[in-house]
Amino acid sequence: MTVEIEIDAGDLQPAIDARLAAWTDAAFASRLWDRDPTLWFDPPQEEISDRLGWLSPGGRDGLGPIEAFADEAIAEGLSDVVLLGMGGSSLAPEVFASVFSDSGGPTLTVLDSTHPDSVKRVADAVDPSTTLFIVASKSGTTLETLSFFRYLWSRVGAVVDDPGSRFVAITDPESSLAELGEERGFRAVFLAPADVGGRFSALIEFGLVPAALIGVDVARLLAATDAAAFSCGPDVAVGRNPALRLGAALGEFALAGRDKVVFAPQPRFAAFPAWIEQLLAESLGKDGNGILPVADGSSAAAADRLPFAIGIDETKSTQQPSIAMSLEDAYDLGAAMYILELATAAAGAVLGVHPFDQPDVQLAKSLAHKAMT
Numbered sequence: 077m078t079v080e081i082e083i084d085a086g087d088l089q090p091a092i093d094a095r096l097a098a099w100t101d102a103a104f105a106s107r108l109w110d111r112d113p114t115l116w117f118d119p120p121q122e123e124i125s126d127r128l129g130w131l132s133p134g135g136r137d138g139l140g141p142i143e144a145f146a147d148e149a150i151a152e153g154l155s156d157v158v159l160l161g162m163g164g165s166s167l168a169p170e171v172f173a174s175v176f177s178d179s180g181g182p183t184l185t186v187l188d189s190t191h192p193d194s195v196k197r198v199a200d201a202v203d204p205s206t207t208l209f210i211v212a213s214k215s216g217t218t219l220e221t222l223s224f225f226r227y228l229w230s231r232v233g234a235v236v237d238d239p240g241s242r243f244v245a246i247t248d249p250e251s252s253l254a255e256l257g258e259e260r261g262f263r264a265v266f267l268a269p270a271d272v273g274g275r276f277s278a279l280i281e282f283g284l285v286p287a288a289l290i291g292v293d294v295a296r297l298l299a300a301t302d303a304a305a306f307s308c309g310p311d312v313a314v315g316r317n318p319a320l321r322l323g324a325a326l327g328e329f330a331l332a333g334r335d336k337v338v339f340a341p342q343p344r345f346a347a348f349p350a351w352i353e354q355l356l357a358e359s360l361g362k363d364g365n366g367i368l369p370v371a372d373g374s375s376a377a378a379a380d381r382l383p384f385a386i387g388i389d390e391t392k393s394t395q396q397p398s399i400a401m402s403l404e405d406a407y408d409l410g411a412a413m414y415i416l417e418l419a420t421a422a423a424g425a426v427l428g429v430h431p432f433d434q435p436d437v438q439l440a441k442s443l444a445h446k447a448m449t
Contacts (some may be wrong), residue, residue: 164274180289216251327426
């Protein structure tokens with residue numbers, strides 16, 4: 077794993093250095109790995125200590141079954157994978173499909189729009205006999221995802237004797253979706269760790285199952301992730317921890333008014349900023365504070381903009397201030413995701429916001445349910 081973070085902070089470097097020094101004095105890194113919720117709020121709030129499962133990059137125990145399942149499905153002639161999901165359940169698989177479009181595996185289509193034309197277009201474009209439909213929902217109760225499932229179940233059942241064999245579920249243990257998968261005879265039900273929130277779920281079952289099914293070497297992806305976790309471990313000096321350096325910079329830039337992060341990826345990573353956008357916006361944009369990510373790279377020089385370049389062998393920007401994230405190869409995407417997740421959590425501590433709750437997401441779900449009812 078080689079992911080280099082270059083931060084040109086200009087006049088803000090003293091503030092970033094002071095933040096890192098304060099974190100060193102407060103034993104921030106070791107307390108983070110101990111899942112100490114008081115790093116953000118004292119007394120601790122809900123959905124902090126029980127939302128830090130992503131810190132220990134996972135999937136190792138479950139990686140064998142995921143790889144075996146994918147190999148078997150591909151060997152049987154799998155042509156397409158259709159993922160039914162919203163938000164955190166769908167963005168990471170889209171990034172993997174885009175970055176590893178040369179993997180030679182089946183085609184991934186993500187259905188995350190409830191517009192009838194979009195749903196019908198996806199249903200009409202695939203052959204149910206050679207397609208796997210992944211129903212992905214952490215809670216198992218996401219209305220849009222379950223609506224997709226019901227429609228496509230009826231479509232598949234009209235042409236396949238055993239429609240359950242064409243469906244896979246990814247969800248939390250004991251969710252209603254896990255029960256549905258068992259009742260309907262889904263080909264597989266993958267249970268993800270319950271202590272990982274949706275937007276932090278790229279490197280667990282929600283991201284790994286679709287990635288494996290389209291031919292991504294998920295073991296190699298997770299090896300890069302493990303290396304990133306080691307470089308950000310509790311015994312690493314704060315000033316040498318790439319994620320804490322990045323988190324401190326993002327937080328201090330935002331406090332100083334440079335709160336619009338404008339991403340400029342290399343073409344291969346064009347889909348990556350959309351995933352980062354949700355991670356930053358949902359985690360840090362609340363209570364009148366936050367960071368506004370701009371995923372399309374359009375940016376005129378302005379006092380509130382922070383250019384953020386991403387790519388393989390990415391060179392340091394001539395702009396000041398700016399951030400550059402350089403990867404050695406495409407599989408360092410796993411490491412980059414991990415570093416960004418940890419940096420986002422750390423930036424929340426700088427800004428004084430809860431990085432793991434999602435009040436507006438729940439409000440949107442409630443309003444959608446009311447409207448559909």
